[in-house]
Every structure is written in C-alpha cells, then in structure tokens.
Amino acid sequence: MPYRLFLVIACLLAPFTAVPAQQKIDRRLQLDATGMFKFFLSSGAVRVVGWDTDSIAVTGTISTKSQFYLGGGRQGAKGGVEGDGVEAMADLIVRVPRRARLWVRGGEADVRVEGMSGPLDCGSASGSVRIEGSSDEVVAETMGGDLVLVGSPNYLRLKTATGRVDWSGTGEDGAITTVSGRVTVHGGMTRRGRIETVTGDVRYDGGIAAGSVLAIDTHAGNVDLRVPKGTNAALVVTAAISDLFGLRSMGDPAKSPSGIVQELGGATSGATLTIRTFKGRVTATSP
Amino acid sequence: MTSHERDPLPERLRSAIDGLAREIEPRRDAWPAIRSRIDAERVVPLHTDGRPPCRAARRWPVAAAAVLVIAASTVTMLASNRQRRPTADGAAFNTAVGVGAGAARVASDRRQLVADVCNSYDAAADDLQRVLVARRARLSPKTVQVLESSLRAIDQAIREARAALEVDPASQDLMDLLDSVYRQKLDLLRRANALPLHSS
Numbered sequence: 001m002p003y004r005l006f007l008v009i010a011c012l013l014a015p016f017t018a019v020p021a022q023q024k025i026d027r028r029l030q031l032d033a034t035g036m037f038k039f040f041l042s043s044g045a046v047r048v049v050g051w052d053t054d055s056i057a058v059t060g061t062i063s064t065k066s067q068f069y070l071g072g073g074r075q076g077a078k079g080g081v082e083g084d085g086v087e088a089m090a091d092l093i094v095r096v097p098r099r100a101r102l103w104v105r106g107g108e109a110d111v112r113v114e115g116m117s118g119p120l121d122c123g124s125a126s127g128s129v130r131i132e133g134s135s136d137e138v139v140a141e142t143m144g145g146d147l148v149l150v151g152s153p154n155y156l157r158l159k160t161a162t163g164r165v166d167w168s169g170t171g172e173d174g175a176i177t178t179v180s181g182r183v184t185v186h187g188g189m190t191r192r193g194r195i196e197t198v199t200g201d202v203r204y205d206g207g208i209a210a211g212s213v214l215a216i217d218t219h220a221g222n223v224d225l226r227v228p229k230g231t232n233a234a235l236v237v238t239a240a241i242s243d244l245f246g247l248r249s250m251g252d253p254a255k256s257p258s259g260i261v262q263e264l265g266g267a268t269s270g271a272t273l274t275i276r277t278f279k280g281r282v283t284a285t286s287p
Numbered sequence: 288m289t290s291h292e293r294d295p296l297p298e299r300l301r302s303a304i305d306g307l308a309r310e311i312e313p314r315r316d317a318w319p320a321i322r323s324r325i326d327a328e329r330v331v332p333l334h335t336d337g338r339p340p341c342r343a344a345r346r347w348p349v350a351a352a353a354v355l356v357i358a359a360s361t362v363t364m365l366a367s368n369r370q371r372r373p374t375a376d377g378a379a380f381n382t383a384v385g386v387g388a389g390a391a392r393v394a395s396d397r398r399q400l401v402a403d404v405c406n407s408y409d410a411a412a413d414d415l416q417r418v419l420v421a422r423r424a425r426l427s428p429k430t431v432q433v434l435e436s437s438l439r440a441i442d443q444a445i446r447e448a449r450a451a452l453e454v455d456p457a458s459q460d461l462m463d464l465l466d467s468v469y470r471q472k473l474d475l476l477r478r479a480n481a482l483p484l485h486s487s
Contacts, residue, residue, distance in 0.1 A: 085427075125429075125483075143434065143479070144429060144430065159474070161433050180436070180440050196467050198441055257461075259460070277464075
C-alpha cells in the first residue's frame with residue numbers, strides 16, 4: 001500500500017518536475033503585407049496565424065534557459081528561439097500579415113499554420129505540421145511527424161519519411177513523397193500530380209480533370225483509388241495483385257508485376273492515371 | 288507598328304547588314320569533342336545559289352525523306368509501345384525484345400545499364416551518407432531513428448527491385464520504380480543533411 005501511494009504521488013508530480021521554468025514573450029515588429037518572415041524553434045509548438053495587420057506579433061512562453069530573438073525590416077524579418085531540447089521548449093502564437101511569405105521550421109516542434117494566403121514553406125524534423133488556409137503555393141516537409149494540409153494550393157510539394165500525409169483539397173500541380181508514411185488525398189490534383197512512397201500505402205479519393213496526368217509509384221505500398229462516378233480517364237495499372245472495379249487480377253509472383261489498362265468513361269478526356277507498385281495491391285472503386 | 292518602323296532601311300545600313308556573316312561559328316577551341324560530333328552531323332544547306340528554297344524540282348527528295356522519317360518514327364513508336372504498354376486484357380508489360388542471341392545481347396545490355404545506373408546512384412548516396420555520419424551525433428535521437436528505419440526500407444526496396452531486374456531486365460516499369468526509390472534515397476539524405484544540428 002505505501003508503495004502504491006508513493007507511485008501515485010510520483011506520477012502526479014512528474015509533469016511539474018519535467019517542465020523547466022518559463023518566461024513570457026510578447027514582441028511586435030512591423031512587416032509589409034507581402035514581406036518575408038522566417039521563424040525557427042527547436043522544440044515545443046508554434047501556431048502561426050495570418051491576420052490583416054502589417055506587423056508581426058509573437059506571444060506565449062519559452063523556457064528561461066532559451067533565448068528569443070526577433071528582428072529585421074519591413075520587407076523581411078526573422079525570429080525564433082535559440083537552444084536545444086527541453087531547455088528550449090516554447091509554446092508560441094505568431095501572428096503575421098496574411099499575405100506574407102512564410103518560412104517556418106521546427107526541429108522537434110509541432111508547427112501549425114492557419115489563415116495564410118501567401119506562399120508557405122513549413123517543416124519540422126520529428127514534429128508534426130498542420131496547415132489550413134488559402135495559400136496558392138505550399139511546400140511542407142517533415143521526417144517522422146505527420147503532415148496535414150487542408151487547402152487548395154495550385155502548387156504543392158509535401159514530403160515526409162515515416163510521417164503520414166493527409167491532404168484535403170485540390171491543386172493544379174502537386175507532388176507528395178513519403179518513405180513509409182501513409183498518403184491520403186481527398187480531392188486531388190487537376191493538372192499534374194505525382195505521389196511516391198516506398199512502403200507507405202496510398203489512398204487517393206478524388207477526380208482527375210481532362211488532360212491531366214497523375215502518377216502513383218510505390219514499391220510495396222497498397223494503393224486504394226476511389227474515383228467519382230463518370231470519371232473519364234485512362235487507368236494504367238502495373239501491379240502483382242489488383243482489383244479494378246471488381247475485375248481481379250493476380251500476377252505470377254516469380255515475374256514482374258503485370259500491367260492492365262482500363263478506359264474509364266471511354267477515356268476521351270486525355271487524362272491518364274498511372275499506378276505502379278512492385279509488390280503492393282491496387283484497388284480501384286467508384287461509388 | 289509605327290510609320291518609322293515601316294520605312295525602308297537606309298542604303299548604308301542595308302549594305303552594312305548584307306556585309307555581315309550569315310553564321311557565326313563558335314570558337315574552335317571550345318569543347319573540341321562536341322565540335323567534332325557536330326561537324327560529323329552537319330546539315331548541308333539545300334540551296335546555296337541564292338534561288339528560292341521551295342522550287343518544285345527540289346521538293347520530292349525532301350518529301351521522300353520526310354516520309355522515311357515519319358515511317359521510321361512510327362515503326363519505332365509502335366515497337367516501343369508494344370514493348371512498354373500493357374494490353375487491355377491484362378497481358379504482361381514485358382514482352383521479349385527478341386529471341387536467341389539478339390535477345391540475350393539486349394538483356395545483357397540492359398543489365399549493364401541497370402548496373403551503371405545503380406553505381407551512379409550508389410556513389411551519390413555514399414557521398415551524402417558520409418556527410419550524414421559526420422552530423423549524426425548532433426541530430427536528435429528521434430530523427431536518427433526515423434532516418435535509419437527509412438534508409439533500411441529504401442535499401443530493402445532497392446535490393447528487391449534490382450533482383451527483379453536481374454530476372455527481367457527489359458522491364459521499363461521496374462526500372463522506373465527502381466529510379467523512384469533511388470531518388471527518394473538521395474532526397475532523404477539531402478534533407479537529413481540540411482536539418483538543424485543540436486549545439487551540444
């Protein structure tokens with residue numbers, strides 16, 4: 001009984017002993033509406049929010065052992081938290097002009113961006129990245145962290161290694177790359193798109209516009225394609241095992257994956273959807 | 288267009304322009320090897336006597352050449368499509384290029400091509416991996432773990448694709464998949480080498 005009591009007390013106190021002392025941050029700096037802003041932090045979390053004011057405002061807390069910096073001019077500024085690991089733990093909200101060009105990186109920190117319409121370049125090594133907004137150009141990458149995008153940029157580049165990618169929206173020109181991270185797309189690419197994984201599964205739930213080209217390459221991931229009813233495109237699949245709209249095909253495992261072409265809706269639109277996997281399974285369905 | 292632009296050129300300017308060389312050759316000492324190849328395939332002008340180029344009497348050789356080029360291109364394209372594109376009933380992509388000694392030679396050439404491509408990629412990856420090894424101690428343990436598991440997955444995929452290409456060297460799809468995995472490896476290594484380092 002005393003042992004259990006000691007354990008409970010230790011668990012209750014643990015969070016307080018792990019958190020270093022904190023200092024409050026409240027800093028502001030002028031920045032033009034379309035100025036460039038770069039921000040870096042090592043660990044913790046940063047939430048960047050676009051607003052309709054020509055200035056940057058940073059509020060929140062950082063650990064006392066780390067140092068906050070913010071400087072620059074009206075056309076370009078940078079800020080961040082210096083330090084490593086728990087000693088540089090930060091929890092910040094950064095407000096920037098909505099149309100600003102934003103570059104933000106978190107070493108192990110989670111990055112969240114909301115309400116921006118300017119070009120975005122966001123990343124974190126092992127933290128996650130979440131973007132919601134109307135930016136026309138989005139480049140985002142993580143290593144192990146998940147990457148979530150809700151938006152429809154015309155230019156899109158998303159990369160992770162083991163992290164999951166989840167995109168809801170449409171875009172003209174998109175490329176998504178992971179190693180083992182699962183890729184989920186709700187919406188799709190309307191002109192040209194490429195999704196590449198090594199072992200990560202891919203789920204593409206969306207249409208393909210006339211004349212567009214979409215390619216999905218994966219070594220060992222399974223591909224789940226869900227296209228809207230009435231889709232008009234050439235579907236070219238190379239896989240050992242496939243189930244395309246109920247038409248099952250099983251290749252010879254001793255040989256190379258075999259190829260199948262299906263002309264959806266007569267395939268008169270000029271759109272091509274190519275799926276290749278070395279040992280994954282391809283499934284295509286339509287409601 | 289302004290009235291000034293429509294005016295005929297002054298005689299002095301016209302004669303100066305006529306006096307200019309029609310072609311300016313690159314310097315001979317620039318890229319001699321490339322130069323010699325260009326010279327070997329130099330296009331001979333069809334008219335050098337100042338007469339209009341499209342005289343009826345000279346049209347037929349050009350037309351014949353065009354037909355030959357189109358025919359040759361079509362045959363090549365069809366042959367290429369037969370080799371690369373799948374058939375609607377699900378037949379295999381990888382039809383044999385030929386039979387007997389010819390096929391064996393093509394297979395051998397393709398294997399050599401695969402080996403060359405892999406060697407080039409491996410050399411680039413080795414360079415990047417050396418940089419990564421030097422930086423590794425100052426990356427976060429979590430990131431190192433992600434990198435190691437990702438590189439293991441990539442190397443496994445490369446081994447499997449290469450083994451499949453040994454059996455079926457003519458498969459362009461396998462080649463493309465291998466190329467994709469290698470590009471992923473290089474990209475991952477480049478990104479890893481660009482990550483911020485811990486100060487300790």
